[in-house]
Amino acid sequence: MKNLRKTMAFIAAMTMLTGAFASCGSSENSSEAGKSTVSESSSSSGQTAEMSDSDRIVAAAQAGKVGNWGLGNEYEILALLTKYGQKTEYLSQAFDMDGFDDDSITLASAMTYNELGLVKNDYEGGYGYGDTVGIIDMNNEGVAMLEDNLFCTKEFAEKNPNTVKAFISASMKGWEYACENPEEAAQIVFEAGSSVSSDHQAYMASEVKKLVETDTKGNTVNEYGKMDEEAMQQTLDLAKEYISLDDSTAASKLQTLTLDDIRDTSYWEDASADDFGDPEKTSVSVQLKWLPQCQFMGYYVAKAKGYYDEVGLDVDIVSGGGDIGETTAVNNSTVDFGVTWVSNLISADAGGMDLLEIAQVYQRSGLVLVYKK
Amino acid sequence: MLHSKKVRSGVTNIGCPLLFGAALVASWQTGLLHKILKTDEYILPYPMRIIDIMKENSDKIMLNVNASVKVALIGLLLGSVLGYLIAIIATVFPKYGSGGLTIVSAFNAIPIVALAPVFINWTKDVSDIAEERSMAAKILVVTVTSMAAMSVNAYRGLTELPPFSEDLMKTYAAGRLTEFFKLRFPNSVPYIFTALRVSVPGSVIGALVSEYFAEYIIGVGRQIRENILIAQYATAWAYIVTACIIGIVMYAILMLAESIILKACLHRT
Known part of the structure; x- marks a missing residue:
């Protein structure tokens, strides 16, 4: 009898729960019919003829199915949409590729070294699409903006020039070793507190190597951390066009920025020539833009191989992730150095920060749009 | 005597918070607050700057306010109606009701940050237009969170009746519906x-x-998050202030409605 009562209570509770969700259930069902017709028509048109990249971009933009994470990562996509005469609207993409997987996003943003690997490969966390997906490369489209760099505040650089140069020198040595030995670098990062599987880490190392050693035009770069004037200028020009700031003071400052306001090549030049003295500040920290992964392998390798010790630096690598603001952390002196995208540094400086790029690690854009063939 | 008491409580109820607010804004604008909090005018811009940005972007801000308020109000309405219906069901089946309510109120304990991504995945088939399916997902989140508070409170209002009132209803040979409309529903209004x-x-x-x-x-x-991530703190603050105003205005309207409706209810009895 008691048991029966308990079961009844459970059934009643469940009925209430389903009742509570009835609204969502019914709306899902009613639209199911509409959705299936749409997906049928889109798949049949995809099979009839091989689409060109521009057709793909226009089709996805018209359907409102271009995805990007937003939050300062979207400017190359806006430039690309403008190039093809489309409205600069995109869907907010989550940090996984589920939206691409379930076709709610047909042109999804992906970093070559991260999301693209997850889409293609079938290791842990991967979607296993293999060669059934294609990509549209921002470098080939002429809308590339430079990404991962090294920066600090102008004040810090002026006060501690030798620390800055020593840090660049040892970090670039780390990048050089990592690019020569990507597998070992992947292992070092994995052991240093990796956020992803070791298979994905190895994939990432091999892809990051390409971004560090190839420029936007596909030429090989031998000098690690070099600031390519032309690519930097293109980044700044696109930033001025596509970063929209509501704060009119910041918006007008953005338009006045020149390359000299956002970067100083002298530290990198001296560092490359090994022309620096003892560091003024020996204990420094660097704020990464994201979780520990091979995107930042150069720093982990420099630390593990003792390159920082060689120049008399004790370096603390601070991992980012989620909503961490690396520009803010550097600006308020929580950390000394930071890794960010050039566009993010530009908008921070427009907003009133005094940040200075001291080296450009990635020589080409790692952003692509991925689609199902 | 009664009058002076009212005036005094009015002074302490409204005057003190007003004075505190004015002092806060004054210390903020003069930079004293920045020294106390050990922050700079970058992270915490001056009030006048924030107000300027709000004025400059009033159209864009109103567009975003409309979207947010629409979600909040529709979700609140759906959640409250559903919550009240659940409370009625729980009252009709008292043996199983409290158990069911425990489960519903457990939803209240799920953080919105966990709920929102799940609902966004659930509602992907609702519409082919992103604006619509996102709207549905957001409304669903608000619905679930406001449902819990309503069902638990309304259940108390429907069941915790004045002593012997139920017996009185029985002596009148009142039906369940009459009992609901004459006794339970009015009793639940304050709840x-x-x-x-x-x-x-x-x-x-x-x-x-x-x-x-x-x-x-x-x-x-979304605007708050976007602007903080691209280090536009003054703009982010403009939206934070906007969010505060939305919350305060909605709460003030509720307080006003409560005082009018409860007064009307008291007069009737």
Whole structure:
């Protein structure tokens, strides 16, 4: 009898729960019919003829199915949409590729070294699409903006020039070793507190190597951390066009920025020539833009191989992730150095920060749009 | 005597917070607050700067306010109606009701940050237009969060009746419906407002946080996040102030409605 009562209570509770969700259930069902017709028509048109990249971009933009994470990562996509005469609207993409997987996003943003690997490969966390997906490369489209760099505040650089140069020198040595030995670098990062599987880490190392050693035009770069004037200028020009700031003071400052306001090549030049003295500040920290992964392998390798010790630096690598603001952390002196995208540094400086790029690690854009063939 | 007491409580109720607010804004604008909090005018811009940005972007801000308020209000309405219906069901089946309510109120304990991404995945088939399906997902989040407060409070209002009132109804040979409309429903009105006091601010928070995860980019919450991440703190603050105003205005309207409706109820009895 008691048991029966308990079961009844459970059934009643469940009925209430389903009742509570009835609204969502019914709306899902009613639209199911509409959705299936749409997906049928889109798949049949995809099979009839091989689409060109521009057709793909226009089709996805018209359907409102271009995805990007937003939050300062979207400017190359806006430039690309403008190039093809489309409205600069995109869907907010989550940090996984589920939206691409379930076709709610047909042109999804992906970093070559991260999301693209997850889409293609079938290791842990991967979607296993293999060669059934294609990509549209921002470098080939002429809308590339430079990404991962090294920066600090102008004040810090002026006060501690030798620390800055020593840090660049040892970090670039780390990048050089990592690019020569990507597998070992992947292992070092994995052991240093990796956020992803070791298979994905190895994939990432091999892809990051390409971004560090190839420029936007596909030429090989031998000098690690070099600031390519032309690519930097293109980044700044696109930033001025596509970063929209509501704060009119910041918006007008953005338009006045020149390359000299956002970067100083002298530290990198001296560092490359090994022309620096003892560091003024020996204990420094660097704020990464994201979780520990091979995107930042150069720093982990420099630390593990003792390159920082060689120049008399004790370096603390601070991992980012989620909503961490690396520009803010550097600006308020929580950390000394930071890794960010050039566009993010530009908008921070427009907003009133005094940040200075001291080296450009990635020589080409790692952003692509991925689609199902 | 009564009059002077009222005046005095009016002074302490309104005067003190007003004075505190004025002092806060004054120390903020003069930079004293920055020294106390050990921050700079970059992270915490001056009030005048924030107000300037709000004035410059009033159209864009209103567009985002509209989107957020729409989500909060529709979600609040759906959640409250559903919550009240659940409370009625629980009252009709008292043996199983309290157990069911425990489960419903357990939803209240799920953080919105966990709920929002799940609902966004659930509602992907609702519409082929991103704006619509994002709207549905956001409303669903607010619905679930405001449902819990309403069902628990309304259940108390429907069951915790004045002593012997139920027996009185029985002596009148009143039916269940009459009992509901003459006794239980009026008794639950103050409890409805207790629930709304929790769920009105909750609905605003629910709307803002679920905008973080929505596919379609719009809303005050999303603007706060976007601007903080691209280090535009003055603009972010303009949206934070906007969010505060939404919450305060909605709460003030509720307080006004409560005082009018409860007074009307008291007069009737």
